[in-house]
Amino acid sequence: MSAPTKGSGMAWVGRSIRRLEDPALLSGRGRFTADFKAVHRVRFVRSPVAAGRIEKIRIPEGATVITASDLHGVKPIAPALHKFGYVQVEQPILAEGVVRFVGEPIAAVVGASEAEAEDVADLVSVDIAEIPAIADARAALAPEARAIHEIAARNIAVEAKFETPGFAAAEEVAERRVVVEIRSRRQNATPLEGRAGLAAYDAVSGRITLTCATQMPHLMRTAIADLLGMAESDLRVIAPDVGGGFGQKMSLVAEYVVLVWLARKLQSSVAWTEDRRENLIAAFHGRDQYLRLRGSFDRRAKLVALFAEVTANVGAYSCYPTTCAVEPLMAMAELPGPYDVRAYSCIVRGVLTNTCPMAPYRGVSRPSITLALERLMDIAAAHFALEPPEIRRRNLIDKFPYTSATGLKFDEGSYLQTLDMAVAAIDLPAFRRRQQEARLHGRHLGLGLATFSERTGYGTPAFAARGMGVTPGWETVELSMDPSGFAELRIGASPHGQGLRTTLAQIVADQIGVPPERIKVVHGDTDRTPYGWGTFASRSLVIAGGASLLAARKVRAKLLRIAGRLLEAATDDIVIEDGIARIAGTDRIVAIESLARAAYHQAHLFKGDIDPGISETATYDPGGTFSNACHAAIVDVDPDTGRVRIERFIVAEDAGRLVNPMIVDGQIAGGVAQGIGNALLEEIVYDDAGNILTATLADFLPPTSREIPPIEILHLETSSPETVTGAKGLGEGGAIGAPAAILNAINDALAPFGASINEIPATPQRIRAALRGAGERRR
Amino acid sequence: MNDRANITLTVNGRAYAISVEPRRTLVDAIREDCGQTGTHIGCEHGVCGACTVLVDGAPVRSCLMFAVQAEGKAIRTVESLADGDELNLLQRAFMEHHGLQCGFCTPGFLMLVTGVLERDPGIGDEELVDVLSSNLCRCTGYQNIVKAVRAAAAKMRRR
Numbered sequence: 001m002s003a004p005t006k007g008s009g010m011a012w013v014g015r016s017i018r019r020l021e022d023p024a025l026l027s028g029r030g031r032f033t034a035d036f037k038a039v040h041r042v043r044f045v046r047s048p049v050a051a052g053r054i055e056k057i058r059i060p061e062g063a064t065v066i067t068a069s070d071l072h073g074v075k076p077i078a079p080a081l082h083k084f085g086y087v088q089v090e091q092p093i094l095a096e097g098v099v100r101f102v103g104e105p106i107a108a109v110v111g112a113s114e115a116e117a118e119d120v121a122d123l124v125s126v127d128i129a130e131i132p133a134i135a136d137a138r139a140a141l142a143p144e145a146r147a148i149h150e151i152a153a154r155n156i157a158v159e160a161k162f163e164t165p166g167f168a169a170a171e172e173v174a175e176r177r178v179v180v181e182i183r184s185r186r187q188n189a190t191p192l193e194g195r196a197g198l199a200a201y202d203a204v205s206g207r208i209t210l211t212c213a214t215q216m217p218h219l220m221r222t223a224i225a226d227l228l229g230m231a232e233s234d235l236r237v238i239a240p241d242v243g244g245g246f247g248q249k250m251s252l253v254a255e256y257v258v259l260v261w262l263a264r265k266l267q268s269s270v271a272w273t274e275d276r277r278e279n280l281i282a283a284f285h286g287r288d289q290y291l292r293l294r295g296s297f298d299r300r301a302k303l304v305a306l307f308a309e310v311t312a313n314v315g316a317y318s319c320y321p322t323t324c325a326v327e328p329l330m331a332m333a334e335l336p337g338p339y340d341v342r343a344y345s346c347i348v349r350g351v352l353t354n355t356c357p358m359a360p361y362r363g364v365s366r367p368s369i370t371l372a373l374e375r376l377m378d379i380a381a382a383h384f385a386l387e388p389p390e391i392r393r394r395n396l397i398d399k400f401p402y403t404s405a406t407g408l409k410f411d412e413g414s415y416l417q418t419l420d421m422a423v424a425a426i427d428l429p430a431f432r433r434r435q436q437e438a439r440l441h442g443r444h445l446g447l448g449l450a451t452f453s454e455r456t457g458y459g460t461p462a463f464a465a466r467g468m469g470v471t472p473g474w475e476t477v478e479l480s481m482d483p484s485g486f487a488e489l490r491i492g493a494s495p496h497g498q499g500l501r502t503t504l505a506q507i508v509a510d511q512i513g514v515p516p517e518r519i520k521v522v523h524g525d526t527d528r529t530p531y532g533w534g535t536f537a538s539r540s541l542v543i544a545g546g547a548s549l550l551a552a553r554k555v556r557a558k559l560l561r562i563a564g565r566l567l568e569a570a571t572d573d574i575v576i577e578d579g580i581a582r583i584a585g586t587d588r589i590v591a592i593e594s595l596a597r598a599a600y601h602q603a604h605l606f607k608g609d610i611d612p613g614i615s616e617t618a619t620y621d622p623g624g625t626f627s628n629a630c631h632a633a634i635v636d637v638d639p640d641t642g643r644v645r646i647e648r649f650i651v652a653e654d655a656g657r658l659v660n661p662m663i664v665d666g667q668i669a670g671g672v673a674q675g676i677g678n679a680l681l682e683e684i685v686y687d688d689a690g691n692i693l694t695a696t697l698a699d700f701l702p703p704t705s706r707e708i709p710p711i712e713i714l715h716l717e718t719s720s721p722e723t724v725t726g727a728k729g730l731g732e733g734g735a736i737g738a739p740a741a742i743l744n745a746i747n748d749a750l751a752p753f754g755a756s757i758n759e760i761p762a763t764p765q766r767i768r769a770a771l772r773g774a775g776e777r778r779r
Numbered sequence: 780m781n782d783r784a785n786i787t788l789t790v791n792g793r794a795y796a797i798s799v800e801p802r803r804t805l806v807d808a809i810r811e812d813c814g815q816t817g818t819h820i821g822c823e824h825g826v827c828g829a830c831t832v833l834v835d836g837a838p839v840r841s842c843l844m845f846a847v848q849a850e851g852k853a854i855r856t857v858e859s860l861a862d863g864d865e866l867n868l869l870q871r872a873f874m875e876h877h878g879l880q881c882g883f884c885t886p887g888f889l890m891l892v893t894g895v896l897e898r899d900p901g902i903g904d905e906e907l908v909d910v911l912s913s914n915l916c917r918c919t920g921y922q923n924i925v926k927a928v929r930a931a932a933a934k935m936r937r938r
Binding site for chain 1: 800802803807810815816817818819820821822823824826827829856857858860861864866870873874875877879880881882883884885886889908909911912913914915916917918919920921922923924925
């Protein structure tokens with residue numbers, strides 16, 4: 001990045017400064033949606049069954065309860081996708097005639113308090129003629145399976161195929177084929193704050209303000225205004241402090257549409273805060289995929305052809321804006337992962353079932369495809385009697401830019417180097433000795449690796465390739481400096497824990513010569529910020545950060561011109577440093593505040609030359625960039641109980657230029673913790689009738705401090721040539737690599753028993769079952 | 780359920796005369812009736828610990844206690860920790876060690892740790908990890924919370 005703050009000798013970018021967000025959050029002064037007061041509270045009556053026809057809804061006399069029949073003219077949620085045989089299923093805002101999953105909202109009850117609304121909701125009775133439910137994707141694909149939506153006769157919402165020319169021939173000549181079948185069970189992202197919304201009518205303007213826990217405030221505004229047929233300018237959406245999202249809060253929430261409708265109808269304020277049960281059964285889910293890979297290797301263990309079949313359970317409806325195709329299509333595009341394989345064939349499907357709809361969850365598809373690919377690599381390594389790092393060394397891409405079999409362009413990365421760093425940190429030969437010794441004493445250690453790429457910061461071309469009705473990608477920022485020299489950066493991105501107020505201020509500070517605490521980053525308010533896409537897909541630091549840099553350069557240029565005029569020097573001779581502009585090499589200076597003041601109050605000095613005020617806008621729409629990493633896990637598996645203890649976890653990663661290493665490490669550690677939950681603990685369980693069996697946090701188990709080991713993080717910084725800051729995104733990598741590293745480690749530990757496990761979470765029960773199965777096979 | 784009880788809750792040294800239904804949970808009373816919204820509700824079934832407050836010095840899940848049960852007891856919430864804008868030692872440690880991201884679980888962790896360290900300032904590192912496993916955080920992966928708490932405990936012991 002050019003032109004750092006001079007004088008102090010320290011640029012702000014690259015420093016682990018403390019977060020500007022923290023003091024309020026630490027002292028109970030954060031403002032989350034549920035902290036705001038409303039006149040009315042809403043409780044949703046939800047379907048207790050997975051499939052059925054609604055026959056009658058009985059509403060207690062005098063109660064304010066709305067159902068689908070009240071919502072005349074309100075459009076259903078029906079995101080569009082123009083490719084891949086996508087079937088545009090519709091989700092009514094409240095269930096209309098039929099219910100399709102346990103937890104689907106049927107009615108909204110309005111009360112003066114949460115307790116009153118809950119009491120009334122208990123009195124609403126819904127007669128439903130139950131229909132046998134289909135909870136599993138493979139069951140939904142069976143020829144005799146009932147159609148969950150009439151429009152999708154085979155329950156296939158999306159189906160895509162890809163094959164490179166000459167694929168069959170490439171498979172034919174290979175030395176050895178390895179097949180792996182993977183099952184990645186269903187998860188819930190489980191932000192500690194669930195969904196919450198408050199819609200308030202303003203009698204003066206007639207506008208509605210929707211305060212809600214969202215990752216995409218601007219798109220929520222567009223979507224809700226569209227569905228309700230209202231002027232978008234009559235709706236303001238505010239995302240205040242948001243208690244985690246991880247993708248679950250990026251999709252349109254039907255309940256928020258109801259809140260806005262109610263606020264208009266009642267001309268009042270109405271609020272809904274979901275409870276944990278609602279979150280676990282009816283907020284969006286993630287994962288739940290079957291993957292089958294067939295890898296064909298030459299005699300040097302080089303992967304020469306890869307076939308993949310991915311079956312993703314997408315639930316009962318399609319989420320807006322990404323559509324339910326997001327998981328299968330990303331799997332198709334990215335499955336070859338970080339490996340150089342030119343012959344590739346795949347078929348991916350998104351399958352409708354009577355389960356909670358799926359939405360993007362941290363990693364989106366890549367935790368599952370990485371799991372499958374990395375298992376494939378380890379199984380192949382065993383066939384070739386190679387150590388896991390060696391087969392990866394023979395297959396990782398190492399020339400850049402690299403164009404993949406599916407046409408993705410990989411920018412400069414460090415796949416081999418991060419692998420070597422992680423393996424060196426483990427000390428492989430020493431580990432193998434220790435593993436042998438431990439086995440003699442009945443302890444079963446295992447080592448697992450995961451090498452992967454993380455495609456991040458992609459702009460409109462990448463999204464356009466998917467053919468979505470909505471094409472996100474760019475970000476706009478507005479940077480202004482007021483007459484007192486304080487700056488305000490207004491962004492369309494919408495952070496909810498990522499620390500963007502700090503990191504974007506660092507990027508801007510280096511350009512405009514004032515410290516980050518004098519730069520206020522404003523986000524999450526459609527009235528105050530330029531239209532933008534929000535925070536998801538590891539994009540904000542790259543794209544909003546890139547736009548911030550571009551806007552800050554414009555402000556810097558203006559400050560230099562004003563300083564040149566005030567100091568009577570050529571602009572090129574001026575440097576900006578630590579709050580002042582200086583004629584380089586002299587003691588002739590002017591404070592940044594004085595430049596700002598002059599820009600507004602002494603505009604006559606610059607008339608006809610420099611416009612008054614300091615306010616600049618910039619938009620950034622990058623092509624995309626790939627981070628990369630190698631995760632290494634050492635686990636200790638107790639064969640008697642199936643318990644897995646993680647002894648060490650190492651992340652060697654390269655996300656390009658790091659703006660704030662402390663925040664980077666926090667993102668990685670948090671992602672790894674979710675990956676550990678994915679690998680060992682977390683599972684949303686449906687029975688065959690589509691009932692959800694994991695509706696409390698005592699059943700669905702996010703990890704605690706006991707299950708997460710210290711995570712050792714090593715960095716490389718290969719600056720991206722594709723981004724203006726040199727940074728790459730990294731918010732998801734932790735969650736992408738960890739499941740594969742852990743499952744490989746478990747399998748390494750189980751190898752002496754002849755047992756293997758290709759399903760996550762690898763619970764004690766599943767590990768014991770694998771050991772029993774191996775024991776029976778031996779008998 | 781509608782018979783209301785008139786009670787006085789003492790939150791952070793201040794008395795709040797409130798009228799609540801007997802079924803009102805302590806956390807709802809603290810947030811809705813006393814207006815102290817720093818304490819958060821994460822699960823309402825006693826697992827996540829986001830609602831942890833101190834009741835007579837002991838960490839309590841305020842979603843599992845009725846407001847009427849807390850009458851006459853000293854309740855402390857996250858709002859009591861800082862002195863004006865001056866963060867206390869534990870809060871500063873969370874900031875220095877990046878022990879929070881979205882900040883939603885943070886008040887619960889702060890109150891859990893405050894109670895534990897007041898009771899047992901010499902608590903061992905391993906025992907501390909056990910205690911911290913009482914609460915859930917979805918953002919940090921816990922290690923920075925563990926580091927922050929160990930650092931704060933060490934500083935408190937040196938005082």
